[in-house]
Each structure stands twice: as C-alpha cells, then as structure tokens.
Amino acid sequence: MSTAAEKNMKSTLLTLFLVLSVCIANGQSGGERCFKNNTAPPANSYHYWPPDTEVHIYFDRTVFTPEERKMLLEAVGAWSEVAGKYGTGVKFTYAGEADGIISCANCVIVTRRDVYKNTGSYYAYFYPLKLDSNRLLISARVDLDFATKNGAALQAMMAHELGHTMGLADCYTCKKKETIMNAFPGINRNNGLLAPSQCDIEVVKEIYESRRAALSVSEQTLSPKPCQVGKEAPNVGFWMWAPGSTVKVYVLSGDFDSSEVASLLKPVQSWNAVVGTTGSRVRFDYAGSTAAPVYCENCLTIMRGPVFDKVKRHATELRAYSARNDQILTWAHIVVDPQLTNPKAITYAVAHELGHTFGLLDCYGCKSRSTVMSQFKFLNQEKDLEGPGSCDIAQVSAAYKEVVLRVRPAPVRTEIADEGEEPEDDDTPIIVRKP
Numbered sequence: 001m002s003t004a005a006e007k008n009m010k011s012t013l014l015t016l017f018l019v020l021s022v023c024i025a026n027g028q029s030g031g032e033r034c035f036k037n038n039t040a041p042p043a044n045s046y047h048y049w050p051p052d053t054e055v056h057i058y059f060d061r062t063v064f065t066p067e068e069r070k071m072l073l074e075a076v077g078a079w080s081e082v083a084g085k086y087g088t089g090v091k092f093t094y095a096g097e098a099d100g101i102i103s104c105a106n107c108v109i110v111t112r113r114d115v116y117k118n119t120g121s122y123y124a125y126f127y128p129l130k131l132d133s134n135r136l137l138i139s140a141r142v143d144l145d146f147a148t149k150n151g152a153a154l155q156a157m158m159a160h161e162l163g164h165t166m167g168l169a170d171c172y173t174c175k176k177k178e179t180i181m182n183a184f185p186g187i188n189r190n191n192g193l194l195a196p197s198q199c200d201i202e203v204v205k206e207i208y209e210s211r212r213a214a215l216s217v218s219e220q221t222l223s224p225k226p227c228q229v230g231k232e233a234p235n236v237g238f239w240m241w242a243p244g245s246t247v248k249v250y251v252l253s254g255d256f257d258s259s260e261v262a263s264l265l266k267p268v269q270s271w272n273a274v275v276g277t278t279g280s281r282v283r284f285d286y287a288g289s290t291a292a293p294v295y296c297e298n299c300l301t302i303m304r305g306p307v308f309d310k311v312k313r314h315a316t317e318l319r320a321y322s323a324r325n326d327q328i329l330t331w332a333h334i335v336v337d338p339q340l341t342n343p344k345a346i347t348y349a350v351a352h353e354l355g356h357t358f359g360l361l362d363c364y365g366c367k368s369r370s371t372v373m374s375q376f377k378f379l380n381q382e383k384d385l386e387g388p389g390s391c392d393i394a395q396v397s398a399a400y401k402e403v404v405l406r407v408r409p410a411p412v413r414t415e416i417a418d419e420g421e422e423p424e425d426d427d428t429p430i431i432v433r434k435p
Contacts, residue, residue, distance in 0.1 A: 040199035075154075124145065271351070
C-alpha cells in the first residue's frame with residue numbers, strides 16, 4: 001500500500017488503508033482462516049476507490065441529527081483504525097454538510113431515501129455516481145432509509161456501504177458476525193458488527209495489492225520499448241471478445257479451493273486494469289461460482305479437467321465457440337489440469353489463456369518476461385507475470401484496431417507434436433462446437 005498510510009494522521013482526517021483479493025485463505029489471529037462466501041465477502045472487480053485517493057465525505061444537510069452524524073462518522077473512523085497496517089492509500093476526510101446531491105470528485109454524499117420502499121429488500125444502498133476510464137470510483141452516494149433511527153444500525157449500515165466503496169460485495173452466505181458485509185435482519189438492527197472484520201480487511205488488502213500490481217504493469221506502456229514479434233511480442237489473429245464487451249467470469253464449484261480462486265482472479269484483475277490502454281473496452285466481471293459450465297453470450301467459465309499429456313504437452317486449454325463462425329467469441333472455457341497446483345503457475349497460465357481471448361497467439365520463442373504468451377519450461381514453474389506485459393498490451397491494441405476494419409474467420413485447431421521426454425506446457429487453444 002501507499003507510504004502515505006505510514007504518516008501520522010491528523011485529527012481532521014479519517015485515514016483508511018485496506019485491500020482486495022478475489023477469494024482468500026489468509027491467516028487471521030488465533031489461527032482462524034478467511035474463506036470467501038463463508039467467513040469473508042467476495043470482491044467486486046471494480047467500483048472502488050483508486051489507490052492513494054483522498055475521499056471527501058459530505059452529509060445531506062437536512063436529513064441527519066447531530067447524534068446521527070456522530071454515529072456515521074464512527075463508521076468511517078472504524079475503517080480508519082487499520083490505517084498504516086495495510087496501506088490502500090485511501091483517506092477519508094469529513095468535508096461537512098451539503099445541500100442535497102452535489103457534483104464533486106473523490107467524494108461520497110450520504111443522504112436518506114425511501115430505500116426499502118423502492119427496493120423491497122435493502123435498508124441502505126451504495127450508488128457509484130461517476131467512474132473513471134478503468135471503472136474505478138470518482139464519486140458515489142450512500143442512501144440510508146428514512147426509517148433507520150437506531151444508532152448502532154446506522155453505524156453498521158454506513159460501515160457496510162463504505163465496504164462497497166473499498167471493493168467488497170455483499171455476502172449472503174457468510175457466517176454471522178464474520179463480516180460487515182452480511183445482510184441486516186431489520187431496518188433498525190445491525191448485523192452483529194459495527195466495523196470491518198479481519199477477513200474484510202484481508203479481502204480489501206488483496207484488492208489493492210492486485211490493483212497496484214496491475215498499475216505497475218500498465219505504467220510500462222508510458223515509455224514503451226519497440227516490441228519485435230517473435231522475440232518480445234506475440235503475433236495476433238486469434239479469438240477475441242467483441243470490442244466493448246462485459247464478460248462474466250464463473251468458476252466451477254468444487255474445482256478450486258479459495259486460495260486457488262484467488263490465483264485465478266489475479267490475472268482477471270490485471271487484464272481489467274489495462275483496458276483503457278489496450279483500446280479493447282473489454283472488461284471481466286467476476287460472477288461467482290457455478291454448478292456447471294456456462295454457455296451464455298460473453299461468458300467465461302474456469303474449471304479443472306484433464307489437459308496435460310505427453311502429446312498435447314499443455315496444462316491449460318481454451319475452449320471457445322463463435323456463434324458467427326468467426327474470431328469473435330460467444331463463450332469460452334478455460335480448463336486447468338489438476339496437476340497444475342502452484343499458485344503462481346496457475347495465475348500465469350490463466351493470464352496466458354485470457355491473452356488468447358484478446359487475439360494473442362503463443363510466443364514460445366519470446367523472452368520469458370516480455371510477454372505472458374511465452375511457455376512454461378516445466379509443469380508448475382513459477383513465473384512472476386500476473387498479467388499482460390507492455391508488448392502484450394501493444395499487440396492487443398493493434399488487434400482491436402484491426403478487428404474494427406476486418407473480422408477474421410474462426411481460428412483453426414493446431415496439434416502440437418511430442419518433442420521429447422521433458423514436458424512443456426503448450427497452452428494451444430482449441431475450437432469446441434456449441435453443445
């Protein structure tokens with residue numbers, strides 16, 4: 001996180017440093033563990049504050065009493081208690097009262113509405129008002145119901161909604177009192193917590209660690225070096241999501257434990273982080289687990305299945321289908337061999353397969369750190385790349401400029417011959433017809 005978190009906080013600032021992970025199994029004090037949808041909430045892939053943002057909090061002037069404002073600020077202060085420990089770089093500053101909804105940057109307007117009457121199921125609601133090019137927050141609104149008067153309920157609901165601004169999603173299956181993102185039993189009742197839990201903090205921590213890693217990759221493009229195809233950069237001409245698509249990502253239930261799911265979702269976040277640079281306008285939206293592979297439009301399922309053998313020589317595989325019988329994807333599956341278990345190897349392999357869905361071909365002759373489309377030298381080899389390199393980004397940009405002018409036919413399946421006893425992961429995608 002940011003070094004700003006290490007500075008002494010002034011009494012006028014409510015400083016917050018927290019983190020995002022896709023699914024966690026990080027240890028807590030007392031030997032407990034955090035598991036997504038059990039003791040920890042899932043994470044959104046966007047709609048949270050960028051790292052190192054100072055956020056101004058305004059209260060609607062006419063709808064809160066002094067005592068109610070005090071309870072709401074307690075909720076903001078509760079997030080601030082972790083300042084300096086995890087360092088998201090997000091600072092909350094109370095900016096005073098405002099006359100209704102105002103136009104502002106890096107701000108949250110807190111007001112009251114008939115939330116339950118309008119939604120039928122919620123007592124408070126978080127609305128992103130404005131997003132940046134990476135779909136991260138610029139401004140947001142928190143609505144609390146007019147009927148919520150109990151101080152503890154107000155504090156808990158405010159803490160819950162601020163959790164959304166830090167990337168946390170609701171958790172309807174989590175155990176009671178394990179996360180501030182639990183549902184509320186009544187309009188004037190809290191959910192057992194008044195502040196974020198340790199598991200909430202761990203999820204936010206990984207969110208921001210992943211975001212910072214993705215930004216580091218993205219910044220490589222600010223002063224890019226020439227990329228030579230076949231040496232630093234892969235060629236293009238493969239499957240692609242349609243420009244501007246929002247792709248729902250599912251993970252097959254029971255195929256991965258929570259720590260492995262975290263490894264799967266890191267490259268998803270990394271590809272999302274460079275969407276503004278690639279020009280694809282393609283974003284991935286993690287939709288959770290599924291009991292069976294999904295075949296809907298703009299849907300991607302990640303699952304395990306037998307892939308690796310001495311003939312095919314690859315440990316992950318892209319199965320793709322185009323309803324138009326061209327290179328534009330309708331749906332896709334990424335299949336991960338059960339033998340692939342190293343977390344960094346899983347992350348790299350999924351980043352590689354996602355690269356195929358942006359039109360990138362394999363580049364086994366490329367330098368290992370120049371592209372995510374290079375190969376493993378052996379099964380479960382650790383690689384440091386968690387997402388696209390600068391040359392990958394440049395090639396995806398070129399691919400999407402081309403697809404606007406010309407859409408290629410559907411790619412043809414390629415078979416790889418056995419080249420010896422030492423296994424190498426080929427990762428060559430295949431075409432699968434629609435079931």
